[in-house]
Amino acid sequence: MSIPQSFVQELLARADVVEIVGRYVPLKKGGANFMGLCPFHSEKSPSFSVSPTKQFYHCFGCGKTGNAIGFLMEHAGMSFVEAVQDLAQQFGMQVPEDDASPQDRARAAEQRQKQHTLNDVLEKACKAYQKHLKASPRAISYFKGRGLSGTVAKQFGLGYAPEGWRSLASVFPNYDDPLLVESGLVILNEEDGGEAKRYDRFRDRVMFPIRNIKGECIGFGGRVLGDDKPKYLNSPETPVFSKGRELYGLFEARAALREHGYALVTEGYMDVVALAQLGFPNAVATLGTACTPEHVHKLFRFTESVVFSFDGDSAGRRAARKALDAALPLATDVRSVKFLFLPPEHDPDSFIRAHGKEAFARYVSEAVPLSRFLLDAARDGCDLHTAEGRSHLSSNAKPLWELLPAGALKQQLLSEIADLVQLSSRELTEVWYPTQAKPKRVRKENYQSDSDYRSKDGGYSPKSYKSKNNPRPMPSNSRLPASRADHAARILLDNMAALEALSVEDHGLLCGLEPPYGPLFAWLEAQFHEHGPQPWIALREGLQGHESEAFATKLMSSHELGVDEDAAEAASELRRLLNLMLIDQLMAAETQALEEAKTDPSALQRYRELQDRRKALKPAI
16 A cells, blocks of 8 residues: 555644644643653653654653654554544544555545444444453353453453353344454354354453454453363454454553563463463463564564563464464564564463563573574484584575564574584685676675765765775765664665665664654665665655755765675674764753753752663764
């Protein structure tokens, strides 16, 4: 789905970022801006500023920056399209689609209306199940036996589906309504030659509502109270629910993910609820299916660190291997993925009750990093004391290594795999890609990897990967040296996949730049969310008619497009540029904090936090 930039601009013009942010964060007027405690990191003194005149928010503590759409993406974990649709709905605006026919738009509108209707049906059932729970001593006794308090039960909206084949008939007088079947609440059994029979899907089960990132009820999970089978039962796939994309507890865990700094992925909804009761509210769970790339991608909208928790038995190991396959393409250098294996006799709930919160937290901190688990998976069943075993490891490792995105982690793992196989990295690469073993093509004109040649106008001289000690001289008729933002724009236009490695803070920094840079980076990010990495030739076509078209074309007119070998070096240079830009931003914020400290002593604490962050960034450049 492609959303016209003109519509996004009109939407942002109507939206008031103070009002949007204020729904989630208590704000107080402070001078020209509004201030509050940052929702993206823990703090005691307000450093989160919202500007009504500039229509953006900025945190001087953690660096998060953005507009109303960016806030919904960051705080609610929405994609760009989801955030635009949510904001447009608040203002009664219809989101246009550039690349859709009138028939497609009509079908999309009908689908959206159906989804809203199904959400209403499911929400009504959810409230009925909650009411039934209060009247069921058996269900209450079950939850109390699992150590759950009323507060946690209310937080997760737990309920009970009573016995009886048609209990929902008391909730929905029109029990024959097709929406009840389409929502998964009712089963329609059409026997050959017989009358169609309808009955409730969930009967005599404690109920766990499944919510999307907006908090809308999209399905249910149910657990039997007796010995019936299956023990656990989920809603079927519906227009609003897909178990391959949804995670149980994600809506409830949003704030905790940022506070704790990581997501703990478990194997069941009872684990999630029990962990929340025991002091780990940052847990989520897959819904009766293996972890998918969509699950991992959704988690990385909220945190840069994910820990998968599995049983230590063979089934747990198999599930972990599937999670590894799903996580590898998203394991950039700024993200952390780990694997936690509990003793076979324990799940997270029983482990904490037996050994305590501190022991479980220690287990989490000592979880197996992705790099080690990848190597363990590759050498499983391989005898490394023999040439045959090492060759087998090489064969096992190649498809796993290829899933990783370009970066330092991928390069290091290539070296580690080569060491295990007893080859050099170059020899291993030639074994893996015998037909591609060609001399590296030298890039004629680009950037020197470690240059920071400041000119008198504050710009930067061109860099050349060809020779660090003998940079190519600039022709006498060349343009003025480029700025850091120019360099970053060229790198991303040439290598759009580098966006995947950027943190939320990086995205906020780039999109928050003054025009023409901010709008260009915002457009690039939207394209990346919609279509994935695209080459410059495709981006150039997509920019036609966009306000950044002329600027981007001018930037790329004297730029030689990169080759695959340059990707890692370009990513490293982009990281250096972003760190320098962040340092500049922090220095400006420090100056502002010192000025505010003349009348507000609490600003000194913010100044020290900003200074510490700036000093931490300097070694990276």
